[in-house]
Amino acid sequence: MTDFSQCDEVLAEVRGGVGLVTLNRPRALNALSLPMVRALTAALKRWSDDPLVHAVAIRGMGKEGPFGAFCAGGDIRFFHTAALSGDPALEDFFTEEYALNHLIHTYPKPYIAFMDGIVIGGGMGVSQGASHRIVTGRTKMAMPETGIGLFPDVGGGYFLSRCPGRVGEWLALTGELLDGEGAVAAGLADVMMESASLPSAWDALSQIDWQSPASLGKWVATFSIATSAGAISARPLIDAIFAGKDVSTIVQALDSDGSEWARATLATLHKRSPLMLHVVLEQIRRGRDMSLADELRMERDMVRHCFTTRHLARSGASSETVEGIRALAVDKDHHPRWSPAAIEEVTPEMVEPFFDSPWPAAAHPLRHLA
Numbered sequence: 001m002t003d004f005s006q007c008d009e010v011l012a013e014v015r016g017g018v019g020l021v022t023l024n025r026p027r028a029l030n031a032l033s034l035p036m037v038r039a040l041t042a043a044l045k046r047w048s049d050d051p052l053v054h055a056v057a058i059r060g061m062g063k064e065g066p067f068g069a070f071c072a073g074g075d076i077r078f079f080h081t082a083a084l085s086g087d088p089a090l091e092d093f094f095t096e097e098y099a100l101n102h103l104i105h106t107y108p109k110p111y112i113a114f115m116d117g118i119v120i121g122g123g124m125g126v127s128q129g130a131s132h133r134i135v136t137g138r139t140k141m142a143m144p145e146t147g148i149g150l151f152p153d154v155g156g157g158y159f160l161s162r163c164p165g166r167v168g169e170w171l172a173l174t175g176e177l178l179d180g181e182g183a184v185a186a187g188l189a190d191v192m193m194e195s196a197s198l199p200s201a202w203d204a205l206s207q208i209d210w211q212s213p214a215s216l217g218k219w220v221a222t223f224s225i226a227t228s229a230g231a232i233s234a235r236p237l238i239d240a241i242f243a244g245k246d247v248s249t250i251v252q253a254l255d256s257d258g259s260e261w262a263r264a265t266l267a268t269l270h271k272r273s274p275l276m277l278h279v280v281l282e283q284i285r286r287g288r289d290m291s292l293a294d295e296l297r298m299e300r301d302m303v304r305h306c307f308t309t310r311h312l313a314r315s316g317a318s319s320e321t322v323e324g325i326r327a328l329a330v331d332k333d334h335h336p337r338w339s340p341a342a343i344e345e346v347t348p349e350m351v352e353p354f355f356d357s358p359w360p361a362a363a364h365p366l367r368h369l370a
Contacts, residue, residue, distance in 0.1 A: 007039035011061075016206025019047040019056040022066060029072035030060040032122045034093045040126065041100045048108055054210035055110035058126065059202065062117060067198045068138065070114070073121025076148065080325040083307050084316055094153075094303050095365040097125065098296045101155045102369050105129030105292055110216060114202065115139055115183075116195055125154025128188065132220065135180035135189040136198065144175030146272040149324030149336065150306055151280045151299075157287030158295040163187050165235065166242035168288075172280050173242070173250070174268045181231035191224040234261050247277045247343055273320050273336070274343040278351045286355070293369035300366050301357040311353040314339075 011022040021043060023030035047053040062068025074097065082090035104111060104126060113127035114134050119141040127133055135141070143152035143160065152160055152172045160168035163186050170176065171186065183189035193201060201223040208215045232238070241257065244250040247269075254266040269277065283302065287295045307322070308315040316322060320338065327336035340346050361367065 007035040009033065009036050010039035010043070012039070012043040014047070014050075014053055016208070017052060017054040017210050018205045018208075019043065019050075019053045020202075020205075021056065021058040023058070023060045023071055026061045026063045026069060028075070029069050029118050030123070031072045031075045032097065032126075033075050033078065034089055034096065037093065037097050037100055041096065041103065044100075044103055044107065053109070055112060055205070055208075055216070056107070057112040057114065057202065057205055058130075059114040059198075060117065060123075066202070067114065067116045067195065069117035070119045071123030071126060072118050073123055076325045076329050079307075080322055080330055083319065083322045086316075090307065091304075091365075094300060097122065097154065098300055098366060099369065101125040101129060102293060102296055102366075105155065106370075107131075112205070114198060115141065115189065116198055119183075121145060121152075122154055124156065124159070124188075128155060128159045132191070132216075133183075133189045134201075135183045135192050136195040137180055137192075138195050139178075139180040139183060139189075141178040141180075141183045141188060142175050143171055144177075146173060146276045146280055147175050147324065148328055149273040149276055149320035149322075149338070151276055151283055151302060153299045153303060155292065155296060155299070157283040157299060158290065158292050159188065161284045161288035165239040167232065167235070167238060169242040169250075169281060169284050170238045170265075172284050173247070173272070173277055174265060175272070176268075179231075181227045184227045185229075185231035191220060192227050193223050194225055197223050237261060247274075247281055247346070250281075251343055269343070273324060273338050274340050274346050275320055275338065275350060277343060278346045279354050282351060282355065293366070296369060297357075297364055297366045298355065300364070301359075302354050304358050305354045305356075312350060 009025045011024050013020050047056055059066060060070040111130045112132040113130035115127050116136045117138050119139060124143060143156050145152050160172050167186050178186060180192050204219060208219055241250055241253040244253055251269060254262045307319050309319055324336050327333055
C-alpha cells in the first residue's frame with residue numbers, strides 16, 4: 001500500500017495502472033474523518049499528475065472484508081464535540097471536504113465508485129462526482145441531513161437539483177432511502193452490478209488495456225446487470241407535490257392528497273428540522289442554476305451558519321445541527337428539540353441569512369475552486 005498521509009483509514013495503492021482506494025474504517029461504516037479527507041485528497045492529487053495511473057477506483061471496507069459498506073457520511077460525533085469545544089478543526093473539515101468533492105467532480109481521469117452498501121452524506125460526496133457510479137442490490141443511498149438539523153452538503157445542492165423532475169427536492173427534504181435501482185432512476189448512479197461480482201470487477205480493472213479507448217466500456221458491459229424501469233413508483237406525485245413554491249405548500253399538498261404515500265411522507269417531514277426544511281428547499285432551488293464551484297462555496301457559507309447561527313443568536317449546543325446530532329448519535333433519545341418547533345413558524349427572515357457569506361469573495365475559504 002502507498003502511504004500518502006500516515007492514515008491507516010485510507011488504503012491506497014497502484015496496480016495495473018489503476019489507483020485503488022479503500023476506505024478502511026469499517027466499525028464506523030467508513031464515516032469520514034479529517035485525516036481520511038486529507039489522505040484521499042493527497043492520493044488523488046498525486047495520481048492526477050502520474051502518467052502511469054490511468055484511472056482511480058474507490059470502495060469501502062465492510063465488517064467482513066472489502067465491500068458491503070461504502071461510506072456513512074462525515075463523522076458527526078466529531079462535529080458535535082468540535083462544535084461544543086470550539087475546535088477549529090471543524091472549519092478545516094468542511095473546507096477540505098468540499099474541496100475534495102470538487103476535485104472528484106473535475107478529476108481528469110476515470111474515477112470509478114463502488115457504492116455497495118451504505119452510501120450516505122459524505123459518502124455521496126466522494127462518489128457523485130465519479131465518471132462511473134456503480135450500485136448493487138445492497139446499496140442504501142440517502143442524504144438525510146434534515147434529520148440532524150443540517151442540509152445535504154458535499155455538493156448536494158448541485159447533484160440533487162439535477163435529478164429528474166422534483167426528485168431532488170423530495171430526497172433533500174425527506175432524506176428518503178434509495179436502493180440501487182432507485183439510485184439509477186434518480187440519476188444518482190450509472191450502472192448496477194451484482195454484489196457477488198464486485199471482487200472480480202475490482203481485480204479486473206487492473207487487467208484493462210488502457211491504451212484501448214474501448215476497454216473501460218467493455219469492462220462495464222461485462223459486469224453490469226439490467227435495472228427495472230420506473231424504480232421510483234411515486235414519481236408523478238413527487239413531481240406534482242414537491243414543485244410547490246415553499247415548504248408549507250408542499251406540506252398542504254401532501255395533507256390534501258391523503259394517499260398512503262403522502263401520509264408517510266408528511267410524517268417524515270414532521271420529524272425533520274422545520275428550519276432546515278425551509279433552508280434546504282431554497283438550497284436546491286438556488287443550486288439548480290449554479291456551477292459546482294459556486295454551489296460548494298454557498299454550502300460552505302451555509303455550514304458556518306448551521307453551527308453559528310448569529311442571526312438567531314444561536315451557536316454551539318443551541319444550534320439546530322448540534323441539537324440534531326445530540327438526539328441521533330450522542331444521547332440517542334431521537335427527540336430533537338427543534339427551534340422553531342413547527343414548519344409554519346419559520347419565517348423568511350430566519351432562512352435568508354443562511355445564504356449570506358461570512359467572508360468577502362477574496363477571502364472565501366473555497367475561493368480557488370474553478
